[in-house]
Amino acid sequence: MTTIGFALPEGFQIMTLAPVSAFELANVVAKERLYEIRLLSEHGGPLRNSFGVSIDTRVLSRHKMDTLIVGGLVHPVPSSPAFLRQIRKAAASTRRIASVCTGAFILAEAGLLDERRVTTHWHHARDLQKQFPLARVEEDRIYIIDGPVWTSAGMSAGVDLALGMIEKDFGADLARDVAQHLVVHHRRAGGQSQHSKLLEMDAKTDRIQGALAFARQNLHAPLTVESLAEAAHLSPRQFSRAFRAETGQSPAKALEHLRVEAARVMVEQSRHTIDEVASQTGFADPERMRRAFLRAYGQPPQALRRNARVAMAG
Template structure:
């Protein structure tokens, strides 16, 4: 049985414990105890989280675990010297050590991230890089594995990290079954972007949201203003005005965001050619897709595919 320890700083954000559900369901789906969970803190005993809920913990210094997952705070702040010493020790005694969200700052204080590729919540990424200049930060990632150190983005990304661990430990079939039990429709690979085009566009009304959903489902189509306006049950003029008012962008720019987001997922997670990716996502040709990637990510699709494969390896 694999022992998973969750190292909790005082005032930890409660969503940092979301990965526990994935490990619990792995036991349920497999019908055998694959994982044991231990909640740990510097001194043990009751520990209050950011929402004022107390959990009972064991003393971190007295535990040996296979995998240590360090949870974060709503806002990163310096940790106690005692907790950092214990994290350093576990960095050498645990088979795997990980962070959820701003837990990366604690691993950084323990010197466990130096020279490694890491990620954290996009809101705190620049602060992490400034505080720990020796890390190789990739702020637009769900989770990253570098050797025995795993780091993940915002709190919900901890579930993706846990599913990735389950896949490494017991195979993809169990990981997919756990994802279905969690009603996670798609287990995000580590290289997937933290950002969502639909979330960034933030349409307010059902009509504009419906048009965006239609566009996402019909990327191979030309997606003209007339076509989108019809999906929204508005005239083209009304649609264009309402769309810009709600999203701050033109329909054409928004469609490009949706296309490039879908294309990036295909580039990172499939082996189909760039010609096929361009066709599937509605770009007229690979060159237009390349230019869109450069605008959105600062890198061409070939580089993004190579980086995703290196991360997977």
């Protein structure tokens, strides 16, 4: 049985414990106790979280485990020297150590992120880099694996990290089944962006939201302003004017953003060839997709695929 310890600071952000559900459901789906969870803190006993509710914890220094996951705070603050000593000692004897969200600050304080690729919540990433210049912070990743150290972005990304661990421990089939039980449509690859172009567009009316949903469901088709306007029940001229007013961009630019976002997921997570990805996401040819990737990510699709595979193999 694999023991997962969660090292929690006083006032830990409550979503830090979201990954517990993934490990719990792995036991349920497998119909055997694959994982044991231990909630740990510096002193043990009742520990208050960000919501003001206390949970019972054990003393971190008294327990050995396979994996240690360090939780974060809504607003990172320096940890006590004793807690950092416990983290370092645990890291020396565990197979892997991880952080959820701003837990990366605690790992960095403990000196465990020096010269490693790491991530955290995008809102805190630049502060992490500034405070700990020896860490190599990548601010737009869901999670990163660098050797035995796993770091994840904010909040729900901890679930993606847990699913990645389940896949490494017991295979992709179990991870996929757990994701389905969690009602997660698919496990996001570690290299996937923390940001969604669809969310960034922030359409305010049902008509424009409906047109965006129609576009995302039909990216493989040769979408036009006319077809999007029809989905929104507007004339093409009315649609273009309303779309730009609500999203700040033209329908053509928005379509490119949606296509390149969908293509990136396929490039990083599927075995489809680059030509197949271009076809299924509505790019006229692979070269146009390559140029769109360079504009959006500064790298061609092949480089992102290599990076995703290296991260998963880490």
